Amino acid sequence: MSRTEAAVDTTVVVGVGAVSPADVVRVARGGARVELSEESRTEIAATRGRIESLAEEPKPVYGISTGFGALATRHIPLELRKQLQKSLVRSHAAGTGPEVEREVVRALMLLRLSTLATGRTGVRLEVAETYAAVLSAGITPVVHEYGSLGCSGDLAPLAHIALAMMGEGTVRDADGTEMPAAQALAAAGITPVELAEKEGLALINGTDGMLGQLVLACHDLRALVKLADVTAAMSVEAQLGTDRVFAADLQALRPHPGQAAAAANMSRLLAGSGIVASHAGPDCTRVQDAYSLRCSPQVAGGVRDTIAHAESVASVELASAVDNPVVTPDGRVESNGNFHGAPVAYVLDFLAIVTADLASISERRTDRFLDPARNHGLTPFLADDPGVDSGHMIAQYTQAAIVSELKRLAVPASADSIPSSAMQEDHVSMGWSAARKLRRAVDGLTRVLAIEALTAARALDMREPLTPSPATGAVRDRIRREVAGPGSDRHLAPEIEAAVELCRSGQLVAAAEDVVGALD
Numbered sequence: 014m015s016r017t018e019a020a021v022d023t024t025v026v027v028g029v030g031a032v033s034p035a036d037v038v039r040v041a042r043g044g045a046r047v048e049l050s051e052e053s054r055t056e057i058a059a060t061r062g063r064i065e066s067l068a069e070e071p072k073p074v075y076g077i078s079t080g081f082g083a084l085a086t087r088h089i090p091l092e093l094r095k096q097l098q099k100s101l102v103r104s105h106a107a108g109t110g111p112e113v114e115r116e117v118v119r120a121l122m123l124l125r126l127s128t129l130a131t132g133r134t135g136v137r138l139e140v141a142e143t144y145a146a147v148l149s150a151g152i153t154p155v156v157h158e159y160g161s162l163g164c165s166g167d168l169a170p171l172a173h174i175a176l177a178m179m180g181e182g183t184v185r186d187a188d189g190t191e192m193p194a195a196q197a198l199a200a201a202g203i204t205p206v207e208l209a210e211k212e213g214l215a216l217i218n219g220t221d222g223m224l225g226q227l228v229l230a231c232h233d234l235r236a237l238v239k240l241a242d243v244t245a246a247m248s249v250e251a252q253l254g255t256d257r258v259f260a261a262d263l264q265a266l267r268p269h270p271g272q273a274a275a276a277a278n279m280s281r282l283l284a285g286s287g288i289v290a291s292h293a294g295p296d297c298t299r300v301q302d303a304y305s306l307r308c309s310p311q312v313a314g315g316v317r318d319t320i321a322h323a324e325s326v327a328s329v330e331l332a333s334a335v336d337n338p339v340v341t342p343d344g345r346v347e348s349n350g351n352f353h354g355a356p357v358a359y360v361l362d363f364l365a366i367v368t369a370d371l372a373s374i375s376e377r378r379t380d381r382f383l384d385p386a387r388n389h390g391l392t393p394f395l396a397d398d399p400g401v402d403s404g405h406m407i408a409q410y411t412q413a414a415i416v417s418e419l420k421r422l423a424v425p426a427s428a429d430s431i432p433s434s435a436m437q438e439d440h441v442s443m444g445w446s447a448a449r450k451l452r453r454a455v456d457g458l459t460r461v462l463a464i465e466a467l468t469a470a471r472a473l474d475m476r477e478p479l480t481p482s483p484a485t486g487a488v489r490d491r492i493r494r495e496v497a498g499p500g501s502d503r504h505l506a507p508e509i510e511a512a513v514e515l516c517r518s519g520q521l522v523a524a525a526e527d528v529v530g531a532l533d
Contacts (some may be wrong), residue, residue, distance in 0.1 A: 061135055463509060
């Protein structure tokens with residue numbers, strides 16, 4: 014799940030069909046090279062011929078010989094059409110704010126190339142080849158945070174990329190150095206494109222930005238929901254909870270697939286626990302555990318099922334050719350509304366909601382460790398010398414601050430709409446905004462789970478001489494390689510960051526899986 018995954022030396026072939034989510038991750042994070050399939054080259058060339066024949070006709074055709082949006086009624090004479098395409102890209106490259114992450118830009122570029130490769134957009138082959146060459150050279154156009162309403166495509170982000178293909182604007186080279194696009198292209202031996210009819214529009218009319226971020230978020234959340242099972246199991250164990258509630262026959266009474274997977278994971282993770290066994294006999298007076306312990310599979314399972322739904326939407330969008338107008342297989346050039354980002358925006362918002370709730374239940378489990386009225390014999394705040402030491406008191410504050418932010422980020426962006434283009438574009442999806450806040454939410458969830466893991470590991474140590482399960486013990490031991498065990502107060506921030514990196518890189522889940530096998 015690491016967002017800094019090692020570079021890969023594979024080449025992703027982009028054809029007329031969908032690229033896979035794994036392809037998106039390989040190109041976005043692994044730096045994989047890109048090339049067009051022979052089938053896509055043939056299809057692109059054939060469709061371009063149709064555009065060129067329409068460009069010569071006196072009858073106006075939207076996107077080919079007219080203006081755009083609210084200006085679509087103006088017929089553009091032949092001698093001004095190249096200027097029209099340049100003007101379109103330059104004027105739409107109007108983003109502002111912080112620079113968007115390299116992996117997001119690379120995902121966006123790959124997905125725009127995937128649509129170009131279908132042959133449904135009408136661009137020339139050299140345009141698609143330039144996108145592939147820029148990706149393969151590791152050149153990343155500078156794209157800014159604000160500018161997309163998620164309708165008529167992610168216009169401003171895509172326009173900044175198209176501008177770089179023209180040799181204008183700013184990029185970063187493969188080493189991350191910022192420079193003029195013309196300089197970077199020249200150094201890589203890439204000739205800037207001179208846009209012809211239809212091409213400027215084809216390069217900016219897509220849901221690629223929001224879709225790329227959706228694919229990356231699903232990839233990360235699949236890993237984080239496994240981590241949530243690991244940290245929940247550690248918390249159940251260290252708080253003297255029971256594993257009986259995770260039994261398969263109890264889960265079968267409410268057969269949500271995600272819930273069953275989460276409960277099965279937790280049962281495997283807790284198997285062989287000396288701590289659980291210590292209070293599992295008839296003398297145990299505990300009736301039932303708190304919801305944050307007992308209902309962990311119900312929450313993490315619901316997250317899994319929401320991810321599965323989001324992945325199904327992403328798979329459809331990955332197989333789509335989003336442009337307006339579009340060239341149909343029988344040669345018609347038709348205006349359409351497929352650029353509207355609503356389907357993608359909705360699931361981005363759904364994921365932000367479940368991300369916030371998964372973090373919320375994690376914070377509640379952590380909080381129970383710190384209260385001597387609820388932690389079953391542990392010291393207040395897990396402090397070495399309570400009163401002199403504060404233990405993990407403020408670590409929970411940090412969790413609470415993040416969870417509060419995640420709740421704000423869970424407010425749907427897709428429920429909003431703001432009209433633009435002189436009311437021609439009078440309903441928009443805000444999908445790009447949904448994607449941007451989901452990225453922040455995924456980072457926040459990673460940090461919340463890291464603090465739970467750090468706190469639970471400390472509590473497991475404080476249960477000695479009782480022993481944790483082999484799986485949770487392995488996770489605790491992996492943390493101990495970076496962070497020392499219980500003792501007097503130390504500078505806590507570096508320990509939290511070390512735990513965050515262990516979570517982000519997947520090392521804690523890997524430690525558990527080395528014992529119990531792959532988690533679901």
